[in-house]
Amino acid sequence: MTPPSPPAAAEVVLDDIEARPGSTTSLLRTLIGLYLRPLGGRIPSAALVRLAGDLGIPAARARTAITRLKQHGLLLATADAGYELNPAALPMLERGDRRIFAVRTMAAGDEWMLVSATIPETRRDLRHQVRRRLQFLGAGAVTAGLWILPAHLAEEVDQLLAELDARAYATLFRTSDPMPAEPLADAAARWWDLSALRAEHERFLASVADLDPGRPFAAYVRLIDSWRVLPYIDPGLPASLLPAGWPGARSVHEFERLSAALGPEAQEHVLGVAGRS
Known part of the structure; x- marks a missing residue:
């Protein structure tokens, strides 16, 4: 049987939407996106499975999810029983870095x-x-x-x-001046599903309350996994177009605070497991 062709670049790009935050596949996708590039793009299979275990993912389930990520085009198998990033996935990961770690909000008058x-x-x-x-x-x-x-x-x-x-x-x-028939704030409420977006912010804020800072690696990966969709789907509308009590600024503050507190120790843990410390 002829093996299937590797996914095209567009298929790799679409993978960023697929996994539900908190699922095994999403957690591993977040782990890979965070750490394979600092590791030179490669990781031994045993190290990846061990890191999955540190996230509470059993080895068998981790291997199944890794196979799924290979099928989606994020990972490629190496000859020495390891994995490497598919170069076609790099634009998706770089775009994710810009969104996840550099949140931008519109100000009044922005284009x-x-x-x-x-x-x-x-x-x-x-x-x-x-x-x-x-x-x-x-x-x-x-x-x-x-x-x-x-x-x-x-x-x-x-x-x-x-x-x-x-x-x-x-x-x-x-x-710089969209002119709908009704007030711009009313139009924005039609153009975007602000109720669904508010619910996503509230989901994120509830999820960070459950993080265990005593386990910084697991807490950090789960923080990023819970957060990483929000900077995409939230366009960062100016405050004048948002309902009262909008939770967006609180979400950003919590993400930045916890990311700074957990990120360095989490990276040390990964480098130690992968033999790069």
């Missing part, structure tokens, strides 16, 4: 970007992927085929459309 995408009826699959990925980048839906998001995400949008081979179907506009 917006509009994305008008007209994709042929014969390419419904592509239309679905563009819509799904733009939502994951934090875009709001103005109408079918018209999206709005902060202009500081212009480079990410352009890169995404190129990776999906959809750039030819899209026109990008910048504006």
Whole structure:
């Protein structure tokens, strides 16, 4: 039987959305995204399984999840019983670094970007992927085929459309003054699902209350895993467009505080397990 071809770059990019935070696959994906690059892109199989165990994941379940991540294109097997990052996954991981560790919020007067995408009826699959990925980048839906998001995400949008081979179907506009018929705050509440976004912030804040700082490696990986979707789906709207009592600033504060407290010891633990200390 002919072995399956490795996933294409676009398939690797899409993997960042798939895993549910807290699941075995998501935790391992977070672990790999955090630490394989500082380890030179490679890790022995035994070390990866041991680190999974430190997260409370049994060895058999870890190996199953590792196989799944290989199928998704994040990992490649090496000849010496180890794993290495698939080079095609690097753009996804680098984009994740920018979002996860450098949260940006719009201020009043900042520019917006509009994305008008007209994709042929014969390419419904592509239309679905563009819509799904733009939502994951934090875009709001103005109408079918018209999206709005902060202009500081212009480079990410352009890169995404190129990776999906959809750039030819899209026109990008910048504006500092969107003028809907109703007040802009009311329009924003239509363009984005702010109730769902609030629930995600509250989920994150509840999850950090359960972290054990006495186990910094496990706590840090779980912190990043719980957080990493939020900086994508939350566009960082200015406070004037958000409901009262918005939890976004509190989420950012808790993430930054815990990340600074847990990250250094967590990295020391990984370097020790992987034999790089």
